Amino acid sequence: MRYLGIEEIENIAIGAALLGTGGGGDPYIGKIMAIQAIEEFGPIPLLDITELEDDDIVVPSAMMGAPTVMVEKIPSGEEALASFKALEKVLNKKIKATMPIEAGGVNSLLPLALAARIGLPVVDGDGMGRAFPELQMVTFYLEGVSTTPLVLADEKGNNLVLNTIDGLWAEKIARSATMVMGGSVMNAIYPMTGRQVKQSAIYRTLTLEEKIGRTIREAKSNGLNAIDEVLTLLNGFKLFTGKIVDIDRQTDGGFVKGQAKISGLDSNKGENAYINFQNEHLIAKTDSNILCMTPDLITVLDSETALPITTEGMRYGSRVTLIGIPCDEKWRTPKGIEVAGPRYFGYDYDFIPVEKLNERNDQ
């Protein structure tokens, strides 16, 4: 066990935005909340997954809703607390630790704020190794952990406890309740034993996020190329370099959907790249080639600062570098591809790993 203080949070926020692949909500809000909580309640204990007892109860905490709504409706922290209290009552058991459900933006950081507030440790792991837009898109689900009992709580004092036959029904009902409850709520979701966490989680996500943040910050102060350093750390690929020339973004059914067009610069001069997103970036391609596809990670970095840009942060004229990162092996199984591969999102492609796509493009 080690402790996370304010410097660690600053680095984690950068890593969370990068692994968030454009989605997961603005990490800035989560960072501010986590820092405030640390200032008030002290550093947050971080537990390695291997330190969990098999029968410990671990409950991920996550915000659900459209990122654009989250930016306007900042959570107070009471919602997360209310969701945990309600779930403890349902389970009739004490929750031992919380955990991020995803390695993306606000949802990497909100569990840290909650942990500080209620004096619980955070488990160093998550259920995606990236961000995804739907509740069942987690490795917990791939490994058969039940999505429910799931508690949704809003800032007004309403909560609901869902018990569904599968994760898809949980997603459907929770999504519609979220819309009615004001567009974003806090969830206490996928309650698990320590044993289930060990089997189904992605390990050491917070430590990786912290390393990503530190790598980018240190590269800059050491005069190194921060993008190259990050690609080395993550076994990633530089997909495309250019300038955003068009961005189309709509809130639809609780999601932010759209497409960005990037006009090539440097070695990509004369080409165009396109990114399709639904909260997160799902497909990156040029007019002739596919560059990267979900569940592999597509991230947009500011070419100058090497800092990640969220879908809502993309602006006309920004100079950006697209990078692709191999996802966790759990996502490359047939079930992983079924749950979060290109066809689930309506793209008529067979999944091809980013490393294969980029060998091919290099020929």
Add this chain to the structure above:
Amino acid sequence: MRYLGIEEIENIAIGAALLGTGGGGDPYIGKIMAIQAIEEFGPIPLLDITELEDDDIVVPSAMMGAPTVMVEKIPSGEEALASFKALEKVLNKKIKATMPIEAGGVNSLLPLALAARIGLPVVDGDGMGRAFPELQMVTFYLEGVSTTPLVLADEKGNNLVLNTIDGLWAEKIARSATMVMGGSVMNAIYPMTGRQVKQSAIYRTLTLEEKIGRTIREAKSNGLNAIDEVLTLLNGFKLFTGKIVDIDRQTDGGFVKGQAKISGLDSNKGENAYINFQNEHLIAKTDSNILCMTPDLITVLDSETALPITTEGMRYGSRVTLIGIPCDEKWRTPKGIEVAGPRYFGYDYDFIPVEKLNERNDQ
């Protein structure tokens, strides 16, 4: 305590359709389910409210959704059972009896089917003395009983437990979940103590429904005018006699909304009457006068058979008699008018009791 058998159910179904003021779903479905349950499990014990112990737990059972959906998606009985089991777990108490939430159509009869199935008595009362379209439109709510914990269960095996700050939020969230869960669900709602039932319920609704059914059936076999007999029983008013010449009905936001136009016959020849409904009939008027308005009861009877017609049963060409019945005094309080009066439904009228409106029309 007395027992309800098949003959009583036949009469109750007629009374329920009449007090249902056009809404509450097709009583036929509820009747079939109650009769099947009695055939399988025996007669249903009916408890007078005065027979309840003060600390007995009583939980009304009701279907939520658009009546037109209910007709196509008949409940199996498992949903109601599942909602009760889930609520007992939440309350951590044994439920002693069930009760209808409304005196309208299917929701008067479904609690009888549930009671037979799980061997609980039914309380002779309800929360409306009629039917209304929204969850907070009950005398329980007027008297400060909490709508939640409220359980919604569907036929697939999903359930959700709502805890909201008030009845309006319960209505809003439950309505949207109902739509996603297939358009109709079973609720276990307004859990109450015997003491709360005594304070807030409308007394002897099932007995009244049974009397209405018996009055109509006996009048016919005795050659009496069944409509006149019913009006005497209920202190009601004959509002208008005519033929349905237009009917406009739409499913909108989980409700069936619309208007019917009736061309006058007999003493109303030359006039037109109009009924506005949202699941239930809300306003009856002619070109020059208002005849009756919510929360008073507006019911459409077949002029020939004296049997009540639901909003979904209204057909072009049917000869009908509109009757108006004073609602329970609980609805005529300022809070009752606020919750279920004309302005709540968007009609710019002050509430005037049906007996006043019909004095005036008689001048």
